[in-house]
Each structure stands twice: as structure tokens, then as C-alpha cells.
Amino acid sequence: MPLISQSDPGPENNGVANGHTLLRHLQDPTLEGTLQHRWMREKKNVPPEISWRQLRHRFTPGFENILDHGVNNGWYDPNILLEALVFRWVFIPWLQKELDAYRERVNNTKKRADRNKVLPIGVPNDMFEHPEDYGVLDFKIKVRKENIDRVREIWAPRDHEVFQLVPPSFAVIIARMYEEINSPEITRQNCWDVYLALLAKFHALDAAHEIPENLDECWGRALTLAREDCASDIELMPNLQPLANDDDVIGDEGGFYMGGVNNGKGLDAQQLARLDEMLNNDEPQVVDNDRDEGVFAWFSDDEQEQDATADDW
Template identity: 45%
Template sequence: MSSDKQPNQYKPLPPEDQVLPIIKKYFDLRRSDVDILRYVHAEIDLEVYGMSIKSLRRLKQKHGLVSTRQQAHTIESIAPYVSEVRTRLPAIGAGDMVSALWHDHGIRAPHGLVLAHDKAVDPVAVAARKRKGLKRRRFWATGVNDVWSFDQHDKWKRFGLMLHLCVEVFSGKLLWLKVWWSNRQPPLLASYYLEAARECGGVCLVTQSDPGGENYGIANPHTVIRQHLDPSLAGTIQHRWMRKGVNVKSEIKWSVFRRQFAPGFEGLLEYGLTMDIYKPTDALHVLIFRWLVIPWMQLQMDNYRIRSNQKLPRKNNKKVLPHGIPDLIFERPQDYMAADYKVRVDEDLLDAAQEKYAPADHPVFQLVPPIFDARVQAAYATLGRPAVTVNTLWTIYSALLNEVSNHLTPGEQAIVYGISVTSDEAVDFLPELPGEYVPWPNHGAQNAG
């Protein structure tokens, strides 16, 4: 009798390194095991491999992907983590707290448990968040990547921080949420657009914004890219200029941002002004503030954007657009009976647009002047490179300000105080004619994918 092991009737499991990223991705999106298995089946060769729901659960258990029920949290066990999140995001409700606990601390807590905690700790705040203050507006979109809507936000201008975002309107996915010392320089806005185009592998059909000369920073490269790939669009502008209050989707995102993200961080920044720690009219104060605060605040906004894109919003029966997680609608529109109108763009075409509209040597891309960056880097190293948090921000800022000011040479002082830090005016940037020829790489017209 042969001792060779006979194969059974089941197909072998796919390699773990192939399926584990897929499982983790949709586990992080809080999808059910049935949904995760469906996504795995869509990615593997089912002629060769197989996977059952039991195999999936064994693989999850092996790699510590524990469900909400299995984590078995209580009000007492989540309390310190909820308190930590509230130091940064004091105004978010239970649904967003569930998302923040998972994203920031790996805690899967049910919505009811978080709500029970909030009602026990601060019932007044829970009641305040339930007020019905929504204003309904209409917006139409035919599918994913039909329209990208972008807008700036100047509410933090008094701190020297300028914000900008873009939303894919059909899915509600935030494509970018940026903080910088400017939001009115066209090359900077062009860089945001081109970065998103690289991440998405293409561009939308039409961009949209409020009126404003700085918005040509996106309208121009988008129009020329679309014309380059589809010559029939020559003589047209692939951008919509919306009157004030009509760029609805971006304005909704800013409203949610103001309600959920802004209060805690705005209070932190306001403290620095009130206590006279930070003087936004002093060039040295401003440059150290930019160097320390902008990268840290960008990290906080990146986390907020990821949470927003991975969170299932509350169902709205008055909404015609599909209900689902923005990331999933954007990546898998076919699951929502929707089309994807993405126009695929090659890297060399994006490189040409980058060189023309967002040249890397433009001064707007300097966080601080290079000579000052070297000085503040050395000072930060002297302090031991402390981690910036909501509790340490102003302590580190004060120590850094003292260390830098004590070691600035007369030449460096002349450079620092010769910089204008009180204005954010757009550079001269004349609109292009819609049909202007640009000698970019010729790939012929490409269809929307």
C-alpha cells in the first residue's frame, strides 16, 4: 500500500502573504466575515485556491484579528482610552468615538457601550449633540470620479494655519485634507491635486470650486490633462465655478470638521495666543510654530481623514447617493450599482503637469527657509527630540523658541526678520486659454476606466 498522502476534495488555501493584507484591510473597515470572504474570493484564483468561512476565521484568530464581541470591553476598560481621545476630539459623538478608539488604540467597542459611557460621564454633552440643526441641500453626481469638489478654510488664519480639502462627491471620500501656512498659492493647490491623481491612478471628469484666482492652480492642470487625453475637449474648461454657498459637498465636509475635529485643537492653539506664548506677528515665533506645529497637525488631520473615509455614516433615507463606507464606494462602485468615471493618467503626464504647475523649487513648498531649518533641527536634537502631544505642544514650543533664539547668528536673525509672515497673497497666475497647446508626452486619448 502506498504511504503517499492522498489529496482531499478541497482546494488548497491561498498563500497567507497574498490574502492576509486583504483580510486585514476589510477587517479594519469593520466588515463581516461573510463580506471579507467575498472580497478574498474576488482577489484570488478560485480555479486553484479555495477558502471557507471557517478557514477565514482560523486565519483571523491566528493573527490576532479579534472581533468586537471577543474583545469583550466594558465601560471601565474603555474609560481611559475615551478620555485620551476626548483631550483631542472633545466634541465627537459615540459613532466617531468608536472609529477613533479602533483607529488610535486598536479597541473594538460596540456603539451602545460607548454611548452608555458618554451618558454616564457627560449626559449634557450627549444631549447637546442630538440637536437637529441640519439644512438639507441637493447635489447630483452620476458616479464615482464624476466630480471632485475642493475648498479652502480660513478659520485658523489667526494662528497662521491655512486649510484645504477635496472630496469625491459621489462616495463622500476625502481625497485630501491639508494644513500649511498658505492655501492661496496656485502651485500649492496644484500639488494637492496631482498628489491625489497619483494616489488614485487618474483624475475625475470635472473639478469644482468657489470662484477665486488661486483655484486656477487646479482648474488649469485638470483642464489641460483632460484635453491632452481627449482632444475633443479642446476649447472647453473642465472645471465648475460655483457661487458662494453652492459648493455643497465641500462645505458639508467643513461643517463636520468644525463640529468634530476643530474644537479641541482650536482650543489648544487659542491657549498659546491667550497666554502670550505664541506671537503671530513675530517672525521667529511664526517660523518655529510652522516647523513644530504644521507637521504634527497634518498627522492629526491625516488620521481624521482616514477615520472619516473608513466610517459607515448613519443611514439617510432622504439621500439618493449610495449608503456605505466612503473607501468601499470609491474602490468598489460596482457593489453599489454605480459606475467609475476615472480617467486614467500615466505617470509621465503627471510629471509634466508637476513641472509646469507645481515646480518643486517654488518657495511655497518650504516649511521654513533651509538655513533656519538646520538651526531648529539642531535645537530640537538638543532638547532630546521630545514627542509632540496636546499636553506637551506649548512646553516644547517654548523650549525650542528659547534654544533657537539663544543661538541665532546676526546673519540668521537678518534672514528670519526679513521674511514676511503676515500675508498669504496669491502669486500672479494668469488663467490659460482653454485650448492652449502644451507639448506633453503623446499617448493618445484614453477612456475613462
């Protein structure tokens, strides 16, 4: 895990701030009483915004076209409960799988060098696993599983209904139907075919009066919950001191440190000495072997990462 989490200000991010803060406290009791999250005001949240824009530019358009195909043909109306539930069961896991593949591709692709930046250049996953090979210090935290379980139980319990893709009773029925159509792997070519086949089976059940009469009462809660702003009910943990520089304190050299090293104060003398030692050594020869990029999402191109300064987000 990282030293700190960060986000735009807003109550919808309180859950992230609380969960990360508690996890850091469990790992390092000396941090108790401090908020291990930084609120990135104005345009300080630049790297996540750039990544989001690139996702929207490279990944989203093709998948939007696929979804529009079903809507434009009148196959899906989000206001019809049965269609909405079948859609969620078919499309959300498939889209999540494609997003995971996109993430893996980005994290295993070397970025283009930028002479205006001093950050190391390499494959992100390599730099994450072997930072010393790139002349940088390693600050990632190895988290104990029991601590993750404790934080999850408090802030994201597995049995909370918000984590249910569809109501449990609906899930049992549609899983059986999916087996009846031979459980095809869902792809961009057949996603709407699978959806229509499952929807037809539900219509057959409805005609046979085997679907609950009080459909909205039994299964409608899932969609109602999805439309509610549940995050607004989460309050930030009380009595926590913010990280150093939380009030945009400018350093001696005109810079503003936004990281979490030493509770937001930056590198100490020992860490600076270690970094100087690494810089004084001969630069390591990082072998950039051709790698199998693995699966990657459709509609993502092979262009190098765009210069952040060119992103008009």
C-alpha cells in the same frame, strides 16, 4: 482623479482649474480646448461646504483651544519673527498629521442612510475602490505619474518658496536643535513644551550672537510670502470652452447636471444601458465587516454624519 474639479468662482482657484484641466488633457487628448473645471455659483457648491462645516464643528474647536493656550500664556506672538518660525516648524506638520487622520476616519466610516437621496450607502473608501459592488458606474481616472510630474512642474514646482515651511537655513538649525532634545514625537500633550524648548535654544544662540543680525532680511521673506495673495497672479488658461451646462442649462426633466461625464453632457446611451443592466440584477450583498477605523484625530466625535438639510452653513 475625478473627471472634473469644482470650486467657488474666484482667481484664487485658477491654479486648481489649470492643473486639473491640463492633467485631463494629457490623459485624454480629445478634451483639448475645454476647461475641465466647473465654477459652482451661488449655493451649488453644497457638498464641500457641508464637509467644511462638519470639520469646523467636530475637529477645529479642540485644536483651537490648544493653540489659544500658548497665546494666552504669552508664549507666542505671531508678530515676532523667531516665534512665528518656530511655531510654523512645530505646529503645522503636527496639525497636518491630525487632519490626515481625521480624513482617514471619515473616509472609512459608513454614513447614515438618507431616504431622501438615491446615492449608494457604504464606507466611502469601499465605494471608491469597488463601485460595482454598490450598483454604480466607475468614472475615476487612473493618472500616469509622468503626467502628474509634468503638471506639478508647471503649476506647483517643488522648489518654489511658497512650499517651504521655513527658510532652508532656519530649517537646518532647528532640525539640529530638535535632535538635541531627543526628537520627541509631537502630540497635543507636549506641542507647547517642544515649542518652548526650541525657542529657548534660539534665544541662547541669539545671546551668543550666532543668529544673523539681519534676521528679517534672511528669514522674514517666508512670513511675508505667506501673507501675500500669490494665487491672484495666476491667470486662467486662455481659449478654453466651458463644460456643457456651464450656463445653468436646465435639462428636460428639470434637473441640472453638474458632473463631468462626456464633457458635462451626462450619461450616453451605452452608459445608461449598462446602468439599467446593473439595476435589473439582484442587489449585491455588500458585506459590512467590522473594520479597524485606524487612527483618528482627537476631538472628533463618533456621531453619524448630520443630515445635509440640517446644516445651517
